Amino acid sequence: MTIKEQQDEIIGDFEFLGNWDDKYEYIIQLGKELAPMDPKYKIDENLIRGCQSRVWMHPDYKDGSITFTADSDAVITKGLVSLVINVLSGHTPKEIIDADLYFIDAIGLSSHLSPTRSNGLLSMVKQIKLYALAFQAKSLQS
Amino acid sequence: MHDSVTIKDSNVLDVEKVRKDFPILSTLVFGHPLVYLDNAATTQKPEAVLNAMDEYYHTINSNVHRGVHHLSQLATDAYELARKKIAEYIGARHAHEIIYTRGTTESINMVAAIFAKRYLKAGDSVLVSGMEHHSNIVPWQMACEERGATVKVIPIDGNGELVLDGLDKLLSEGVKLVSVNYVSNALGTINPVRDIIRAAHRHGIPVLLDAAQAVQHMEVDVQELDVDFLAFSSHKIYGPTGFGVLYGKEKWLNELPPYQGGGEMIKTVTFEKTTYNDLPYKFEAGTPDIAGAIGLGAALDYIQTLGLPAIRQAEHNLMAYALDALHEIEGLRMIGSSVNRAGVLSFLVGDIHPFDLGEILDKQGIAVRTGHHCAQPIMDLYCIPGTVRASLAFYNTPAEIDRLTAGIRKAMKLLK
Numbered sequence: 310m311t312i313k314e315q316q317d318e319i320i321g322d323f324e325f326l327g328n329w330d331d332k333y334e335y336i337i338q339l340g341k342e343l344a345p346m347d348p349k350y351k352i353d354e355n356l357i358r359g360c361q362s363r364v365w366m367h368p369d370y371k372d373g374s375i376t377f378t379a380d381s382d383a384v385i386t387k388g389l390v391s392l393v394i395n396v397l398s399g400h401t402p403k404e405i406i407d408a409d410l411y412f413i414d415a416i417g418l419s420s421h422l423s424p425t426r427s428n429g430l431l432s433m434v435k436q437i438k439l440y441a442l443a444f445q446a447k448s449l450q451s
Numbered sequence: 452m453h454d455s456v457t458i459k460d461s462n463v464l465d466v467e468k469v470r471k472d473f474p475i476l477s478t479l480v481f482g483h484p485l486v487y488l489d490n491a492a493t494t495q496k497p498e499a500v501l502n503a504m505d506e507y508y509h510t511i512n513s514n515v516h517r518g519v520h521h522l523s524q525l526a527t528d529a530y531e532l533a534r535k536k537i538a539e540y541i542g543a544r545h546a547h548e549i550i551y552t553r554g555t556t557e558s559i560n561m562v563a564a565i566f567a568k569r570y571l572k573a574g575d576s577v578l579v580s581g582m583e584h585h586s587n588i589v590p591w592q593m594a595c596e597e598r599g600a601t602v603k604v605i606p607i608d609g610n611g612e613l614v615l616d617g618l619d620k621l622l623s624e625g626v627k628l629v630s631v632n633y634v635s636n637a638l639g640t641i642n643p644v645r646d647i648i649r650a651a652h653r654h655g656i657p658v659l660l661d662a663a664q665a666v667q668h669m670e671v672d673v674q675e676l677d678v679d680f681l682a683f684s685s686h687k688i689y690g691p692t693g694f695g696v697l698y699g700k701e702k703w704l705n706e707l708p709p710y711q712g713g714g715e716m717i718k719t720v721t722f723e724k725t726t727y728n729d730l731p732y733k734f735e736a737g738t739p740d741i742a743g744a745i746g747l748g749a750a751l752d753y754i755q756t757l758g759l760p761a762i763r764q765a766e767h768n769l770m771a772y773a774l775d776a777l778h779e780i781e782g783l784r785m786i787g788s789s790v791n792r793a794g795v796l797s798f799l800v801g802d803i804h805p806f807d808l809g810e811i812l813d814k815q816g817i818a819v820r821t822g823h824h825c826a827q828p829i830m831d832l833y834c835i836p837g838t839v840r841a842s843l844a845f846y847n848t849p850a851e852i853d854r855l856t857a858g859i860r861k862a863m864k865l866l867k
Contacts (some may be wrong), residue, residue, distance in 0.1 A: 329481070329814050333865055362806045363836070382836060383804035384866060385811075 312404060315396045316412035323416040332417070333385065340388030346380040357429075357436050362386045364433060368440040374401050375444060377437065389418070389430050397437055402445035406438055462758055464765040469757065470846050472497040483816030486851045486858075491636050491664060491795050491842030492820055493686045496750070500690055503749035504742045515741055516715065516732075530741050533748030534731070540751045541681065542672035543698055547730040550704070551739050554695035555663040556586040558682030559630065561697060561734065562659055563590035565707045570627055573599030578626045578656075580642070581607040581832065582635045585825040587661045591630060605631070605647075607832065611638040611787030615646060622654045629658045633665035637826040637840070638787025639795030641665075648678055657703065663687055667754075667844075668793040669763055673698055685743060690750035694743030697734075704730050711736040762845045766794070769843055773852045780859055786838045797824075797838040800859060803866050805837045811862035812839075817855055 310318070326332045350367035357364045362383035369376045377398045381387040396412065397405050413419055413430065470476050473495045478485045487495060507529065513522035515530045531546070538546040552558045563577075571577070577591045581604050591602050603621060606614045613631075622629075629651045634641050648658045657679035665671055667688040673681055680703065685694040699707075709716055709727055713736030718726040727733045754762065773796055777783055782801035800808060809821035822837040823830045830837055841855060 330865065333811065333814070337866060362804055383806045385807045386804075 312396055312400060312408045316410070316415075319392060319396070319412050320415045336388035336392070337384055338388070339391040340381075340384040340386070343380070343387055343391040343394075344378065346378045350378065351380060357432050362429070364390060364429065366390070366433065366436060368437075368444070370402075370444045370447075373448075374399050375405065375441060377440075386429060390433060393430070393433055393437065402441040402448065405441035406445065410434060462761040462764065464757060464761045464845055466765065466846060466848055470848075472499065472753070473846055474498060474501075476846060480816035480818070481814055486817040486847075486854045488841040488843065488847065488851070488855060489818045489820050490844040490847075491687070491824075491840065493692065494667065494689045494844055495846070496689055496691065496746075497753050499753045500746050500749045504691060504746045507742050507745045512741075514738055526741060529748075530739070530744050533744040536748045536751050537696055540755075541666065541696075541698060542674050544674060545701055545730075548698055548701055548704065550697040550699065550731045550734045551744055552682075552695045552697050553693055553740070554684040554686070555661060555682045556590075556684075556695075558680075558695055558697035559587055559659070559661065560590045561710045562630075562680050562682075562699075562707075563594040565710050566628055567594035567598050567600070569707055571595065571598040571600045574625060575600040575627045576603045576625050577601075578603045578605060578621060578629045578631075580605040580613055580631045582611065582613070582638060582640065582642075582826065582829055583630075583632055584636050584661065584663070585827070587630055587632060588828070600627075604828075607829070610789055611635070611640050611829075612789050613640075613642055613647075615643065615650075618647070618650050619654075622651060622656060626651075626654070626656055629656055630661065631658070632661040632663070633671070634662075634668065634793045634795075635787065635826075635829075636664045636795065637824040637829050637838070638789065638797055639664075639792040639842075640787055640789040641669075641791040641793050644678070645676065648676060652677065664794055668766060670759055679703055685747040685750065688747070688750055689753060690747035691743050694740050694747055696747075701730065704734070709733050709736070713737045715739075757845070765845045766843055769845075769847055769849065769852070770794075770796075772849050773841070773843065773855075776852050776856045777859075780856060780863075782863075783859070786833055786835065794842050794844075796841045796843070798841075799835060799838055800863060803863070805839045807866055808839050808859065808862050811865055812855070812858045815854070815858045815861065817858045819855075 326335055346365060351365045355365045355367050357366055362381055364381045364386060366377060366379040377394045379390045379394055381390055397408060475495050511522055511525040513526040515527040517523060534546045534549050537549050543549060577595060579587060579591060579602060595602050608614050629647060631642060631647060633644050644660055651658045659680035660678050662671055662681050662683045666683045679700050681698040683696055686692040716728050716733050716736040718728050777798060783798055786797040786799060805821040809819055812819055820840045824840055
């Protein structure tokens, strides 16, 4: 699936969720189901700044695309990480750099999440794009 | 559960009536009536404060102390009347012992900078406690670093109380100043500051009290305490943000050098030599926050009309009610279990991350603080990432505490 298709699917899923309880229940569920991160990557170098709860993220660049694994000590944050990773993981650096993440607004996350949390979400996206930029630069060099 | 609250004091606060003085309390958040339990971060402002500041700008706005004209005189009178009100509120001997600042943080930074400059040398130390806000740690670290001095710490125990057994020994080891909080912003503990001040004075050491979480909850009398410096913020005592107070004993303020240079703080200026102004202006360079001073004066007037004893009683009853209600929640543990407490309830529920709990409470219109509350050393002591902090004011009600506990139960259900 393309990044756009992934986002549209999430938007579709959220349309069925009526009130905030249902949305949060879904995000919490996603957090619980997020594939566990290899403990060796849960190190300070992989901590994302700007998140009030701790978020670790590790990129794996193979065959031209980046796969992300992540974890957080707060489950709602973990659910948000899961959403972002589902959209961006498995794509090329260029696709990730060019991606416009409209789904965050569309599912009401930017308005329904508290400002610090939104900042955390933005920090995650920023960090993913930085990784993509770094891998792109590396692949151009080689 | 409301019926279990009985207020015996004859000086009873009519909370429902008082709430009408605070327009913001009728706000809806996500469709729910706001439950504002973040009062230790900042309190809401009564109409009387808003009106006083509005009236100042509408009718007498002018620069103070300078003009010969009528408005300037009126503004100066109002501005200096506020200083008298503040001095009376904390029992200062003289109004000129009240220095206007931007808040507790600036007050502490000011003392740290000028005290270090005059008195700290290599090998000396400043004594703080293990439950200080970062603003009562970092300014001392900065000042000590510059002078080759060190910061020492009074330890705290598992209940969140200061351990004073070794205090005399600590004080005898090169300590030049003690700076501690009166009430902990993270735990709510009321510290035995009288004991600390007496012990420090036996060694001839001055004491600064960070009273940011104290003056809004209880009577604080600087002469009775015999404290040398005291700092607090206007916005935590129902006044405007960006304004605060440093109290200093006259003899200390006279001995210490000025903090910042500029207008207002001088008597005469030539390129060779400047002579400084008298107290308090020596420490007040530049055009001050005139409306801020007037706003704080109005806030203190408002508190006096309600009566501090009535406020204290109402908050004490509400605290007891809240503690009982929170204790009924399975898996909830209080962080800081001192029986002497004011304002603050810090807790964790099971293994729920404080941010997750704070987020779900927010969605129900309940405002609490989550995190380390600018007191990371305390969180390290308890080995926790932070806490959920509900902090009370006299305008909070038992029904709001019920909303909080129901909100926590809902979060537990969602997060289980």
